[in-house]
Amino acid sequence: MQTLFQVTSWQFWALLSAVFAALTAILAKVGVSDINADLATFIRTVVILAVAAILVTATGQWRAPGGIPPKTWAFLALSGIATGLSWLCYFRALKLGPASQVAPVDKLSVVFTTLFAISFLGERISAKAALGIVLIAAGAVLTTLK
Template sequence: MNAETLWSWQVWAVLSAVFAALTAIFAKIGVADINSDLATFIRTVVVLIALSAVLFATGQFASTGPISTRSWVFLVLSGLGTGASWLCYFRALKLGPATLVAPIDKLSVVFVALFAVVFLGERPSLNGWLGIALIAAGAVLIVWKK
């Protein structure tokens, strides 16, 4: 059994959220005394090294077949989006408190839902839309100034 099927997608999603939360805390501390773009570069190098080690250790660098042009295009676009997101996120952490930056960053959940409807044809349920609206409202409430 491989790591992808070891646990459900929900477990992996919760772990992603935990690591993202730790990332915000560690990044806020780490970016305090250096340029935010340099901090993003350092983080990127660490991610590249760590992921390479995982791929080598698990034998996943072995070719599983050709990668289509479509896959390459969208993975490159995804990488560019990730890079832009990280640059903006680290700049925001450099300038603002993590307790305000992170909730605004989580508005990405709202944007994902909207983009998934437009570009992927997904249709969230009524409960899904309610949850998405609550995430948006929560982010607004957290940053609201009286």
């Protein structure tokens, strides 16, 4: 557990990601209340683009586009498309439903990611991790029941 709070650990950044994802749901639910979900997604995307550009500039990480391998471009483009579709669906769901139910169902992405990682990347998980994935799925389903 000691590595959880080290800035160089993946656990630290994953936990921050979860906190910011939670804030995203709450802030987006309020933000999408008075406008179309697609417009809300566009505004969010512009803000993210600006923040990412500032971060890349501030850390000196800019690279010449020609120096990036075509495979990298292709997979990042596909990832961007998937992200955009995910956000559009997420904002539409937030517009239509309660954040307390939308967010847990959205977290089924953890289950899907694990299944895809096993199927396409050849990753293996322990029985304990598999149980955790089953519990995440069960929890998402339980949040949607009335």
